[in-house]
Amino acid sequence: MNVQPQATAAAKSPRNGSRLRTNALALAGAFAVIALPLLSGNGYIIQVASLAAIGAIMAVSLGILYGHSGQLSFAHAAFYGVGAYTAVVLHTQHGVNFIVSLFAGAALSGLVAFVVGLPTLRLRGNYLAIATMALQLGISEVFVNAKITGGSVGILGIVRPTIAGFSFESPFAYYVLLALAAVLVFMLAHYIVHSRAGRGLAAIREDETAAGVIGVDVIWYKVSIFTITAMIAGLAGGLFAYQLEYVSPESFNLDWSIAVLSMVIIGGKRSAIGAVVGAVIVTIVTQLLFSVGDLQFLVYGVWIIVIMLFLPEGLVSIWGMVRRGATSEVGL
Amino acid sequence: MALSMPASGDPKSDDKPLLSVAGLTKLFGGVAAVDRVSFDLPAGKLIGLIGPNGSGKSTTINLISGLHRPTSGAVHYRGRNIGNLPPHRIARLGIVRTFQLLRLFGDLSAFENVLIGAHLRGRHGFAAACGGPLVTGAEERRLHELAGNALEFVGLGGRAQIKAKLLTSGEGRLLELARALVAEPELILLDEPAAGLNTAETTILAEKLLSLVDGGKTLLLVDHHMSLVMNVASSIIVLVGGRVLTIGAPGEVQVDARVIESYLGSGEVYRRRRVKHEGAREL
The missing domain is CATH 3.40.50.300 (P-loop containing nucleotide triphosphate hydrolases)
Structure with missing residues (x-):
């Protein structure tokens, strides 16, 4: 959050101009980053870029919950899984409209979060972390054992959808859909963080007691943001199922929750851009380390420790340091 | 008087x-x-x-x-x-209050602290937030103005962009007052x-x-x-x-x-x- 008082905005119009330029540059940069994998025309690169886009949606979602609101959840993979299975069962198995199925998955994830969050978030401290850990492990068991999820085998035979007559069957076309969803979620996160409600969440992160006496309904706000971010995770899960064209329980276990958390911490937990940067880096490194198997979790662990020790605000804080350094050189 | x-x-x-x-x-x-x-x-x-x-x-x-x-x-x-x-x-x-032991939002700027204090002067919730500036712009401008005025009232107008935890304890007290007053x-x-x-x-x-x-x-x-x-x-x-x-x-x-x-x-x-x-x- 970096808000300028509007009353003095007129006096700072040169600064507004430079902000406009920064925004335009950022937009162009984002467009280039999104377009680059398409230009490569390489199926493997598109696959990795698609996973990065999904990871970005997840990381932005967890970033609002953990980084901005101060509520740690280990169940993001569970919500992702609920969204994925719901979308597949509805669309692929029962022929429900793709978009409707996707949002039904998001809604069901939100419902689970709401039911778990309501009793848990009345308490202060790390109860949410503990409760969501239990929820994650429990839901993982359901995914492995339930009939509707196809048990440990999962569900095969998923075909990418056709929306409004346009086929997204090609991974290239589907990647465009994913990138679009990521951009929308990014904007949503930006709007929420910089809104009255978002400031209420920041107040809760900083001091729940002070937030309460200012008039913020602390419990309702915590339950709301937990539900909203779980819905976003559910949406990401549905999108993921059709990217991979196959769902199975190991995509939705605690490892993925922790991987998303590592994206948030590595990129920068207070910044949506940081979450995206973290998602891209973790996705690429995960691919590079694919051959070493579970050893990759050791790499995450070391990364997270190093970042927390030396860059507590994540990799994006380097940008701020560089800029400050530059101004102090040029300026006074 | x-x-x-x-x-x-x-x-x-x-x-x-x-x-x-x-x-x-x-x-x-x-x-x-x-x-x-x-x-x-x-x-x-x-x-x-x-x-x-x-x-x-x-x-x-x-x-x-x-x-x-x-x-x-x-x-x-x-x-x-x-x-x-x-x-x-x-x-x-x-009814609003201040605290004997300061309870400021330390990582946020003085201005943001007061802006959060203006919570009760606004109405927009999560749904409106999702609509972005098109929906929330007018209310946001009003809240920013109220916050600016409250900071001026306690004499912290020049410290608006300083993080609350970096203020002196005297300034912190005044900031708590501003954060309470902005709620009217x-x-x-x-x-x-x-x-x-x-x-x-x-x-x-x-x-x-x-x-x-x-x-x-x-x-x-x-x-x-x-x-x-x-x-x-x-x-x-x-x-x-x-x-x-x-x-x-x-x-x-x-x-x-x-x-x-x-x-x-x-x-x-x-x-x-x-x-x-x-x-x-x-x-």
Whole structure:
């Protein structure tokens, strides 16, 4: 959050101009980053870029919950899984409209979060972390054992959808859909963080007691943001199922929750851009380390420790340091 | 201005107190921190609440603002019992407070702290937020303006972009005041707002508080040292050991032998402190 008082905005119009330029540059940069994998025309690169886009949606979602609101959840993979299975069962198995199925998955994830969050978030401290850990492990068991999820085998035979007559069957076309969803979620996160409600969440992160006496309904706000971010995770899960064209329980276990958390911490937990940067880096490194198997979790662990020790605000804080350094050189 | 009014006060405001505390009791593990406390806060007045350490001043404020639930007794605000409401509901009714130990949002700027304080002046929730500036723009501009004004009022306009945790303790107190005032409350509970302020800052604070009373606000001012409260309060409640010892005008309370005895331990200490305070003022 970096808000300028509007009353003095007129006096700072040169600064507004430079902000406009920064925004335009950022937009162009984002467009280039999104377009680059398409230009490569390489199926493997598109696959990795698609996973990065999904990871970005997840990381932005967890970033609002953990980084901005101060509520740690280990169940993001569970919500992702609920969204994925719901979308597949509805669309692929029962022929429900793709978009409707996707949002039904998001809604069901939100419902689970709401039911778990309501009793848990009345308490202060790390109860949410503990409760969501239990929820994650429990839901993982359901995914492995339930009939509707196809048990440990999962569900095969998923075909990418056709929306409004346009086929997204090609991974290239589907990647465009994913990138679009990521951009929308990014904007949503930006709007929420910089809104009255978002400031209420920041107040809760900083001091729940002070937030309460200012008039913020602390419990309702915590339950709301937990539900909203779980819905976003559910949406990401549905999108993921059709990217991979196959769902199975190991995509939705605690490892993925922790991987998303590592994206948030590595990129920068207070910044949506940081979450995206973290998602891209973790996705690429995960691919590079694919051959070493579970050893990759050791790499995450070391990364997270190093970042927390030396860059507590994540990799994006380097940008701020560089800029400050530059101004102090040029300026006074 | 309250001080220029006749000593008898305005009978109309005495009829219907804004806040009425009756038999308020709070037990912590069997020990009564607040013990059958009763008093009224007339609208538009600044009332002092004094007492030695551990006399129940902060607990009383915590009970009124909803941070503690009373063991027994009632707090009526505009005729409504608010004793069991959560803090945010009480704030919504028009009661805000500051804290003795500063509770600022340390990682956020002074401006953002006050902007969050303006929470109750806005309406937009999560759904509106998702619509972005097109939906929330007008309200956001209004809240930004209110926050800017409140910062100016306490004299922190030039410190708007400084992180709250980097402010001096005096500035922090003023920021807490601004964060409370921006909500436009009717009743403001101030828990030792002068703690850590120097003499010049305390004088400015006193002026600000009196100007709030002029503007029709009702204030309950907790003060450990009597310096500030004696100058600005129209009436003073003295708590000792969780109970109301006496309620009276500053002049009466100041010379009350029981107050001097209980509150300060001995008259000797009181005289010494007074001399010290006056000496400091001359410097």
